[in-house]
Amino acid sequence: MNLPPPESATPRWTRQHWLLAGLSALLGTALIAIVPGFANAIRVSAAETRPAMLSLALPLPPVSAADQSRLGIGWQFVRVHSGQTLGAVFGQLGLSATLMQRLLDASTAKTALIRLHEGQELAFELDGKGQLRTLQFDQGAEQRVSLSVEGSAIHERIDTRPVEHRVEIAAGTISSSLYADGARAGLSSGAINDMANIFKYDIDFVEDVRDGDTFQVVYEELWRDGQRSGSGDIIGATFNNRGKHYTAFRFERGGKTEYFDETGRPLKKALMRIPIEFARLSSTFGMRNHPVLGRMRMHKGVDYAAPTGTPIMAAGDGRVKFVGWKNGYGRCVEVDHGQGRSTFYGHMSAWGKEKIGQHVDQGNVIGYVGMTGLATGPHLHYEFRVNGTQVNPLTVTMPKPEPLVGAEFLRFRATTAPAVAKLLLAEKNIRVAVR
Numbered sequence: 001m002n003l004p005p006p007e008s009a010t011p012r013w014t015r016q017h018w019l020l021a022g023l024s025a026l027l028g029t030a031l032i033a034i035v036p037g038f039a040n041a042i043r044v045s046a047a048e049t050r051p052a053m054l055s056l057a058l059p060l061p062p063v064s065a066a067d068q069s070r071l072g073i074g075w076q077f078v079r080v081h082s083g084q085t086l087g088a089v090f091g092q093l094g095l096s097a098t099l100m101q102r103l104l105d106a107s108t109a110k111t112a113l114i115r116l117h118e119g120q121e122l123a124f125e126l127d128g129k130g131q132l133r134t135l136q137f138d139q140g141a142e143q144r145v146s147l148s149v150e151g152s153a154i155h156e157r158i159d160t161r162p163v164e165h166r167v168e169i170a171a172g173t174i175s176s177s178l179y180a181d182g183a184r185a186g187l188s189s190g191a192i193n194d195m196a197n198i199f200k201y202d203i204d205f206v207e208d209v210r211d212g213d214t215f216q217v218v219y220e221e222l223w224r225d226g227q228r229s230g231s232g233d234i235i236g237a238t239f240n241n242r243g244k245h246y247t248a249f250r251f252e253r254g255g256k257t258e259y260f261d262e263t264g265r266p267l268k269k270a271l272m273r274i275p276i277e278f279a280r281l282s283s284t285f286g287m288r289n290h291p292v293l294g295r296m297r298m299h300k301g302v303d304y305a306a307p308t309g310t311p312i313m314a315a316g317d318g319r320v321k322f323v324g325w326k327n328g329y330g331r332c333v334e335v336d337h338g339q340g341r342s343t344f345y346g347h348m349s350a351w352g353k354e355k356i357g358q359h360v361d362q363g364n365v366i367g368y369v370g371m372t373g374l375a376t377g378p379h380l381h382y383e384f385r386v387n388g389t390q391v392n393p394l395t396v397t398m399p400k401p402e403p404l405v406g407a408e409f410l411r412f413r414a415t416t417a418p419a420v421a422k423l424l425l426a427e428k429n430i431r432v433a434v435r
């Protein structure tokens, strides 16, 4: 089996805008030794994942017309339709029910053959007379089964195809949008979403991101048989936003995966600054001419314009204090977060499932954007209250979560060191490239 070429040929980022703040100063240069040979590879599979690939020798790649022509005319590929049975597939290929039964009897993977699902792929190798030589199919995500017919005997072979986690690095500069520039850097939309989610406590990706902001992401991709089969987690990332340097590293504690900055402080705050994704800040906190009433009035919250039905999340863990209708605010919800803090959400088109007194977790959907009450268009009116008094949620100092300490912090530094080294080296590369 051929390995795909490493993806190191084309750096996919804009060099000249690169900002070099941050990590190097924090972490020193000793870590460079961890990833030798990284020098010219901006987006390359980590070398340590290669041996697993080389040990695989499986003849059947995922099915496509191109694969078929590559493998030769003897192979017939069948993609199972909804409700199609193995018997129907055999009939379609002119193969007998008796042969099918013999194969089923001989196979230890019988269940995988009987319980076909829509989209599943089967490969049949036929000889010149249309007789079956080999049947190949997958058993679960990691096993490929081959049944070979040799006269009256049937031989079964099962090859294990482990899902391989490859470590990749992508880097880019914002010039149009997070999505466009992330995609240009080689990130999947899932990975871009993950990055936005990881940094959302500190960066408002709709309002704060500017041209010239830069990002670097070390992430996993799942591969099988030399083919990308999905995206994994982000392991580490940096984001330079308007001159401020943010870092994030994946770390597991107490069985839960969380993201921490390089000092070991959790990125997840007790309260999200913005309880809605990808909405536009349409009105800030303070005095303004009321859009409906037409006179100057204090605006005691911030407004986020978003399409009707956009989910609204609880900004933090807490208890539902109010669900109901209030004059100007229409359908609204208030969540009590303890220590005198609460958040209030107005103009909803619909409430979530939670009732007054119920516990909500940060990120739970408590309602949907609408324009009930006094509103000129669909938006979320969001208030942050301290002891019942509204304060500006965009400038209020959020309580900082406790950082990792002691042995746990040491474990954090050890487990995140490879990702740190990759980010550091990418920054060094760019510095060399810019010169």
Ligand SMILES: [Zn+2]
Binding pocket: 283, 299, 301, 302, 303, 380, 381, 382
């Ligand atoms: Zn408002």
